[in-house]
Amino acid sequence: MKEFTSCRLATQYCIDNKYFAVAHLYKDDKPMDMHIHDCYEIYYSISGGKQFLIDNRFYDIEPGDIFFINQYESHYLTQVDTGVHERIVISIFPDYLQSLSSPDTDLSHCFTYREDGVPHKLHFDAEMSKRFIYLIHKITDTNGFGSDLTERCAFTELMVFLNKTFYQNGHSVPAEITVTNHAQVDDILTYINRHISEELTLDALSAHFYLSSSYLCRIFKSTTGTTINKYITARRITIAKALLNEGFSVTEACEKCGFNDYSNFLKAFTKAVGISPKKYAQFNT
Numbered sequence: 001m002k003e004f005t006s007c008r009l010a011t012q013y014c015i016d017n018k019y020f021a022v023a024h025l026y027k028d029d030k031p032m033d034m035h036i037h038d039c040y041e042i043y044y045s046i047s048g049g050k051q052f053l054i055d056n057r058f059y060d061i062e063p064g065d066i067f068f069i070n071q072y073e074s075h076y077l078t079q080v081d082t083g084v085h086e087r088i089v090i091s092i093f094p095d096y097l098q099s100l101s102s103p104d105t106d107l108s109h110c111f112t113y114r115e116d117g118v119p120h121k122l123h124f125d126a127e128m129s130k131r132f133i134y135l136i137h138k139i140t141d142t143n144g145f146g147s148d149l150t151e152r153c154a155f156t157e158l159m160v161f162l163n164k165t166f167y168q169n170g171h172s173v174p175a176e177i178t179v180t181n182h183a184q185v186d187d188i189l190t191y192i193n194r195h196i197s198e199e200l201t202l203d204a205l206s207a208h209f210y211l212s213s214s215y216l217c218r219i220f221k222s223t224t225g226t227t228i229n230k231y232i233t234a235r236r237i238t239i240a241k242a243l244l245n246e247g248f249s250v251t252e253a254c255e256k257c258g259f260n261d262y263s264n265f266l267k268a269f270t271k272a273v274g275i276s277p278k279k280y281a282q283f284n285t
Contacts, residue, residue: 001021002140003022003023003024003140004022004024005025005026006023007023007025009023010022010023010091011037011039011041011091014039014092015038015091015093017093019093020090020091020093020096020155022088022140023090023091024088024136024140025087025088026085026086027085034076034230034231035075035076036072036074036234036238036272036273037091038093038094038273039071040069040071040091040092040093040097040108040111041067041068041069041091041092042066042069042089042092043066043088044065044066044067044087044124044132045062045063045086046086047085048063048065049061049085051225052067052075052078053076053077053078053224053226054067054069054074055238056189056190057119057120058186059120064123064125065124066121066122066132067121068111068121068162068166069111069120070111071094072239072242073120074231074238076226078224078226105160106163107159107160109166109167110162110163110167113166122165132161132162135154135157135158135161138150138157139151139155139158184209184211185219185220185223188205188220188228189224191208192205196236197239197257197258199258200232202216202228202229205228232258234272237257237268237269237273239253239258240256240257240259240265240269240277241280243257244277244280244281249281253277254277
């Protein structure tokens with residue numbers, strides 16, 4: 001399998017081919033705003049970084065940390081070190097992963113199980129990291145006769161390993177694993193997510209937290225790396241995607257996720273997802 005050097009290209013290959021893709025990155029792509037995409041993502045940090053924001057949860061990034069992000073979770077890599085930032089990112093088309101699963105073994109478990117505060121992050125010790133890298137090399141170094149089957153077998157082995165590790169460790173990791181540089185921003189994120197279906201204006205947030213709008217915007221941007229409006233929009237689109245997948249109409253999804261204006265919903269959804277909400281619902285129901 002070709003090993004990509006761009007996360008965007010790997011994601012696009014994954015979606016276009018309804019398969020999976022591996023990207024080994026040393027430098028940062030052009031920074032992306034808070035975003036979502038129609039595939040699972042595994043993010044394994046080799047050199048470490050500073051902070052991940054996934055939905056409303058902050059995570060510090062250390063060497064050996066691995067993150068599991070599903071297609072409904074908005075995420076943003078923030079405050080990355082300016083030096084070499086080596087990581088491996090795997091994009092996986094959900095339907096393909098489901099096709100590899102069995103009635104007894106759900107390989108999407110590490111992406112979908114979020115009950116009881118189970119975090120998106122695990123930490124690999126030296127032996128687990130070696131195992132992970134070995135399987136990545138086994139996937140990307142295949143060539144010659146039977147390389148397609150070897151590639152798929154190695155990928156299946158990788159996903160069994162990751163899910164087994166997630167299952168063994170996910171329930172025992174303390175829920176209070178998130179780290180924030182500013183307690184006020186943590187409160188703001190919690191409030192936004194609890195009231196995401198309601199009207200959330202900057203003035204209303206400022207009044208609720210007894211903070212000036214300029215100060216509120218400044219601490220939010222410095223802590224999360226994105227603006228309040230971009231964060232709210234990304235979260236609402238994430239929720240809209242989930243609702244459309246559950247069979248809700250486009251109008252119902254628009255209302256339930258907090259968009260008061262359908263035209264704004266249509267523009268924001270199409271820009272973020274790449275297709276209109278109506279087409280997305282047709283393809284995913």
